[in-house]
Amino acid sequence: MQFEPNVIYHIYNQGNNRQRIFFKEENYLFFLKKMREFLLPYGDLLCYCLMPNHFHWLMYVRESGVGVTPSHDDTRPLRSLNDSIGILLRSYTRAINKQEDRTGALFREKTKAKDGWDDPYLSPAHPDYGKMWKEWDVYGSTCFNYIHNNPVKAGLANHADDWPYSSSLDFSGKRNGTLCNQALACALLGLP
Numbered sequence: 001m002q003f004e005p006n007v008i009y010h011i012y013n014q015g016n017n018r019q020r021i022f023f024k025e026e027n028y029l030f031f032l033k034k035m036r037e038f039l040l041p042y043g044d045l046l047c048y049c050l051m052p053n054h055f056h057w058l059m060y061v062r063e064s065g066v067g068v069t070p071s072h073d074d075t076r077p078l079r080s081l082n083d084s085i086g087i088l089l090r091s092y093t094r095a096i097n098k099q100e101d102r103t104g105a106l107f108r109e110k111t112k113a114k115d116g117w118d119d120p121y122l123s124p125a126h127p128d129y130g131k132m133w134k135e136w137d138v139y140g141s142t143c144f145n146y147i148h149n150n151p152v153k154a155g156l157a158n159h160a161d162d163w164p165y166s167s168s169l170d171f172s173g174k175r176n177g178t179l180c181n182q183a184l185a186c187a188l189l190g191l192p
Contacts, residue, residue: 001113003061003081008046008188010143013089013111014054021096021106022052028165031055031092036179038088042081044181046140046189049147049166051154056147058140060184085111140189 003009015021022028028050035057039045043061061081079087093106148171151163160168170177171191185191 001082001085001111003042003113004115005061005063007115008058008060008140009113009115010147011057011059011085011111011113012055013107016105016108018053019106020053021055021092022050022165023096023100027096027099030095032165032179034088034092038084039081040179042084044184045167045179046185047144047147047167047171047180049150049163049168051150051156051165056150058143058147058185060181060188141191144185144189144191 001011022031031050035045035048039057039059042063043059046058046060048058049056063081089107089111096106097103148160148166148168151157151166152160157163160166161172161174163169167177167180169175170180171182171185
């Protein structure tokens with residue numbers, strides 16, 4: 001994955017061979033803690049959903065970490081966002097393998113990320129460069145709704161905010177979560 005600063009990405013992965021990745025409530029909570037630790041230094045989560053065999057994040061990337069050489073007083077991350085996602089997934093896999101007395105890969109080899117462009121490598125000279133936010137009014141809000149409605153589509157909940165392992169509860173006002181930047185999500189995605 002190549003992450004660019006000031007871009008919104010839909011990031012997702014699933015269990016290897018579509019196997020479960022969450023077995024107990026504590027697993028979901030541990031994964032959420034890892035998300036805070038390894039993702040938030042690079043940007044803002046706009047929404048998320050953890051499903052029994054996969055996850056979705058909608059993330060505004062402020063800093064990709066690529067090419068950064070921090071000074072002694074610099075607060076920017078020492079590693080890239082790619083590296084942090086890898087560390088998050090590997091450390092979670094180690095914990096689950098120990099808990100479930102298993103070995104091997106838990107997640108598919110490649111975590112995927114989409115930014116809404118058919119051609120994500122537009123040069124600054126391209127006439128469509130800079131129109132990202134107009135596109136995100138449509139694509140971003142579509143991803144936001146898709147992510148939150150995953151449990152409903154899978155038959156795990158009747159309504160998006162019935163699923164405890166997504167940010168839908170926060171956006172509906174039923175939980176006071178702090179993992180997502182709700183104000184930024186509303187501003188960037190044109191949400192009420």
